[in-house]
Amino acid sequence: MSRAAHRPLAALAMAGAVALTGTWVAAAPSADEAGRSIPGDASIAPPAGRTPAGATAADEMITFDVVLQVPGRQQLAAFLAGLHDPSSADYRRYLSVGDLGQRFGLPGPVIDEVVERLADAGLELVRRDMERTFLTVRGTAAAVNAYLDVELQDYTDDTYGPFHRPDREPTIADELSHAVMGVTGLDTTPRLRPLFRTPLADVPVGGLKPTDVALAYDIAPLHAAGINGAGQTIAIVSFDTFLDSDVAAYDAQVGLTGLPQVEKRFVPSDYVPVRGSGTGEVNLDIDVVRSVAPMAQIVDYEGANGQGFGPIMSAILEDGRADIVSISWGRCEADKDALSRALDDIQFDAAFAQGITVFVASGDVGAYGCNHSLFEGDLRVSPDYPSANPSLVSVGGTFLWVRQDGTYLDEAAWEGSLSTVGTGGGRSANYPRPAWQVAPGVDIAAGAARQIPDVAGPADPETGFLVVYTAIGEGGPSLNVSGGTSAAAPFWAASTVLVRQVAEQQGVGPLGALGPLLYELAATPTTPAIFHDVTRGGNLLDAAAPGWDAATGLGSPDVTVLANAVVDRLRNR
Template structure:
């Protein structure tokens, strides 16, 4: 997140004294003398392309997610590394949310100052995270105009109407606020259009004797999942939004169809969220729940962390709710995304809106989302707590869904959209990014062929340096755009079945109807991995489990002694073309690659190497 200093002029309208901190309450841009921060990423980059329809009524309500920087990011990263290092005395000694807050949280005085600043301006702070770094702030646009020194106007782009702040928000520097999501009603995450998969068809070559759809039992066999470790003693979480009753009833029908036990389901909403009527993601949440529990049939619980929508602000609240939950599962899956944040200093800025063939891009998508800085903090806390959030890499190949609604509809469909930027939150360093494969099985459920899907998201994040666990990984070679001396994080980390649009996906039940091969996309791959990791965790020798998965996955993936035992190397040719499989810019190669990561799992091997259960 980029910030810059700004000097305020004129006299103060009032002071808030909070535990020794003096915070100027600035009711207008001509407020008190002092230094403030301008959060430059928190304004839509293409408002000039929209039709201005006048000032927003001052009483219009907004709900923001406000993030403040925690004081010791370097210390957090050092702790996470030690907690995942088998040679360290801190190995697998993860923190609870309360312990994390005590060690790394925002100081009490700063928390009071942030809350006091907003409430003094008429806003309501309805939730503060345990670590004091994430705040849910409800206010009218009139109140926010005074608090953040910006105005709000109504706009239209095509058929889409939205409101947005006209300039970057400014807050007193002493508050330490680094990011604000929710200042516009346009930016949001999208679920892949690939979730609405076609029915299974026999599209593979007859010589392969292949079958269109895969059942849970097929994947138990293909991915070498042992009968002794089926998720017992573990829970798994799914992130979503809107209605959940129909999702649960379809899960029950799926369990009945495949002779699986009924998994106890708990629905958890972010504090203060209301209105869960949206059912647009029903098929997606069906895939997520049925894939994750299908891989871990004896899991002790399925927790659905459902927000009211997929806005940047509400997605951040869902992530934070999970991280702060003292009883949350150690593994979760999120099957949605949008373009990663492109730093203002990047050479890509200025090119995105003028790229050939992309002259009519929608407003607001040129620089991706404005929530990466917030989600980076939240997911780093999750890693310190020993939790893993699996995330789909998207269904737009070596690009992100930059050509979004209303140009092509869903915004995350099966098409490579030219701009080589990855999907967030898969691009973040403290999540496990899951790519997609095309899997064919024979009539006995054995793997006939598996190769990288042409539209599986993946590539170099371009702006995020490779995390310590990824350093030295052969195949990850692309330097960062903003510092070419540094190799950037590459995704995917791992992969699993996604299908290839023609229907060779995962069998699901949706709206009470069974569809062979009906679930697909990387939004299938991610919950499959969440379920399979739950199996690995159920074999762990301690209740703390294996922690954030990437440290263990890269440790065994980069070892010649264990790689072949733990992963199937997905690097065969695309069946349709006969050419090496790729997702556009990046081919699949032996070992780790930008399409499939280390490949698909051999769960028994992972249990052997990570838990000593050989």
């Protein structure tokens, strides 16, 4: 296709590519290149199990993301390492929103030129990420096809509905090649799956209610002292939506009154959510948070399943409302393409750099993160994505026993009775072990991989949480018992909301990204213990053991003891 209409980028016509003291100079393209293929976010082979529906209509509006180069990526990695190294000048010097882009991203004028070139091609700017990592743009399918030299094709999916994807790798003008890493979102194939489970057999409808959780994990003393999440905001990442009436029905069922209404935030702003098979997941996340931190303001950030985590995380950071985030969706790490992972990772790193704690479910198929269903049989050993990213706190799952008075008795790592489901965990193939991940049981040899989970919480659906929601096709809400590590992740997120409230009340902080601090606390045993060290069960491959293990990490929390320990540590820094 012709590229003659493109004007050269003046800012890109200089030799050399460096990132020193905030300046960035890009190498000019060679004269014999008319364009180059850039990474898309999927393989070109049509997705299995989906029905082709022909070429995408030429006038259909397509929204996608242009992923920008981050020239200071190595410097950013060094900064992140220093944030939790007491010997570093960067120790606990958290950034504000936008700082990452200014320090490590492309210069603003370079991005302006990219926006102009895209506009020349009929692609309108929808959103410009403040961290300078991506641009969200929109145009007709005809304009997208012409500019990126692809043909968009439509497909249908019985579960997730229609989607589209390109027939080949996109191509971009060389004049943009030094500013643009690739594009994501042209392929809207639903790939993320909710990490929640319901019991495999009928069990009496009961489930963990707020009072049960408060007793079992020593949250009751905090509630009695007025620590209930008031004044705190927690963000939930969702790729489905929920009914307000279902939340009201849950509150009524468990006797909660006067709680803040859950807010919805759509990404992008014109996204129109449609309830699908993941609606139960969204309700599980919300109900678990309300059971632990009932007065916290929940903001549910909702986007299309095919877009990935990056755009939603960017919106959370730019809104600046939440310091705690919960993610209960994932996919096989081994199947995640490098480009969309790069976009997600830079946003997760930005959260870490700002001192925001993001909890993510470790997965529900044990060490076999690619086994997408009970009987699919893909037994590659792989952690779940994005759980192994070291900027996140990975949360595994347990089976809980309580005494007759409801207080904690014991836990085991969650392993399903059919040996096909259970707490996720293992070693990453993409991320190295961060220096702060040190504990008995962690492999700290040179070159060791990131190991997950970091911690654990109640997940076995046989003793799961009470959840109220209206399933697709039903006329109203029903009572359900649900679990999975996607219950454990919001449990930890909501518990950390309470910890943060205690820290603020005591005048210490900021709390900062909690992951490194958890390992720091685990290195100093206390009485009573901060963590319940889970030594029974496993992740279908690795057994739970004293100390850290690949089934339950450091263990589950005694939340009151954790809050006091965090306050003491912050006060004595």
